[in-house]
Amino acid sequence: MQIKLKNVDKIKKADMQLEGITIILTSKNVPSDIIGNVIFCSDILLSHYVDKLYEHRAFEIVEICTENDSFNSLSNTNKLYLFNKFDRELRKKVRLYNTIEEEIREILNIFDTILNQKSSIAKQINIKDYLDKINQLLHNKLQQSFIEIVKTKIKREFMPKVSFENSDMQIEFIEDDKIKRFIQEERQCIEIKVSNKSNAVINMESLGICDILTNGYRKDFTYSEKKLYKRVLEVCFVSNGNSVSLINDVSDRENLEVYGINEDIINKFYDILDKVVDSIEKDSNEEYYLVYKYLNKKINMTDAPRDLRCFVDFKILLERYFFCGHKWAKPKIIVFKEPENYLNNTWQDLYAEFVVLLQKYIIPNLIIRTENKDLIAKIKHYIKIHDSIAKVNVYEAVENNDGFNLNKLIG
Known part of the structure; x- marks a missing residue:
């Protein structure tokens, strides 16, 4: 590690x-406490990071998908079904992807499956056009929401810069003036994959x-x-x-x-x-x-x-x-x-x-x-x-x- x-x-x-x-x-x-509290807080930060960021993203994604005019034309019953089903499916995948593009592809695949499963929805909207419209919205909104979380919650609660990595864990937080360079690299996120929530440090x-x-x-x-x-x-x-x-x-x-x-x-x-x-x-x-x-x-x-x-x-x-x-x-x-x-x-x-x-x-x-x-x-x-x-x-x-x-x- x-x-x-x-x-x-x-x-x-x-x-x-x-x-x-x-x-x-x-x-x-x-x-x-030169090292113990730092190691402990790094671990806690990473554990909370995935949940907090994905909880925020799941909300943002559902909001984006429900703002489209095609969605507003649906009945309240179908809206409720779509919202609940999509939210549950997103929360099952509590992990971040290597890039925003990879994550958005997964989001669109989930949404495409849900829309096609519900025949009363599929008959009313053009699913392909609908997914195309929200694609760019997701790009813009997810990058923005990520930046806001790093600036506020993580930076406020812990530290200006830390890198903590092992075979299944890697994350880095950088000063505000460098944050866009961290987020965007030819419209892709630099590696931010976190797949291990450990809560596994004792500090004595x-x-x-x-x-x-x-x-x-x-x-x-x-x-x-x-x-x-x-x-x-x-x-x-x-x-x-x-x-x-x-x-x-x-x-x-x-x-x-x-x-x-x-x-x-x-x-x-x-x-x-x-x-x-x-x-x-x-x-x-x-x-x-x-x-x-x-x-x-x-x-x-x-x-x-x-x-x-x-x-x-x-x-x-x-x-x-x-x-x-x-x-x-x-x-x-x-x-x-x-x-x-x-x-x-x-x-x-x-x-x-x-x-x-x-x-x-x-x-x-x-x-x-x-x-x-x-x-x-x-x-x-x-x-x-x-x-x-x-x-x-x-x-x-x-x-x-x-x-x-x-x-x-x-x-």
Whole structure:
């Protein structure tokens, strides 16, 4: 998956290849959400883009077809039939075509079929003449409607320029002064085909599940933080007595509803988690406590170090999201921030191993934001240990005026 960014939030320029594990090397002066929110919003934007644009086009197309004098001569019954039938057929094809010409040919074919199916309509109008008349109207109107959507909804809600593409996804938004060049090239649209609506990014770069659990839901959450809350905590994270509903005992793991992952693989994840996380408890004051094995003690989650919270986040993600009975609960991309330091010297090794397993068995693309170059070698080590075929691409956030470039170092 290729992601090209320019002047997006604090990112001045980035050309990134996501194909396994992507490491972003940063320093303390880099914003806490340098990449996670951008990737998340790019995905959400593309998912909404197809629906919003086609919904708008379907309305415009029906309006154009009903404005013709031939149509106005039809009875109200036939008008209603034609409107409903055509609208339904358009909405079945929620995708954009490579060019406006290609899309218009499909529209005219649909309309021709519907007109000929209804004999009471076909007898009253000359279908060929009718379709010829609306052909040029569709050209003009669809290009205009596309430009208006790019100028208003997309540009207002997100960013001046972004390119996001893979084998079945490609889209680009450009500044207003260049928009006609983007739309028209000898009366054709430059490639704007979008056939994949993914909604498939989890962003945990600046906010973890423990943070939400400790501080609760806030109205000032970003869109990606709200999604994390709703996906992982709001529905699935249910308290049970004095302990949070996590699988803390080995015998309880038989109750997990896991799809597509066998018991041996599940045990590989727990071989790591069991060395760090024991359980989460909630007292009568509604405060959460972590019981962890390294020092065999209980600690208030608010006071827990970032590295311990990180492994609790892993446990919650697995047991209340990836291992649950929802087949859609496996995103294509997840963004993590590695803890700056570790309470235990071996925990970075456990972190690296967990990341490798997560990529191999559950998430195709992982993005790890870190300040520690040692993580690179450790991830590569565990890729060999677990016989993974994942590639490792490394990028560095380098200051550029008031923003940052993400420059490739390894890959």
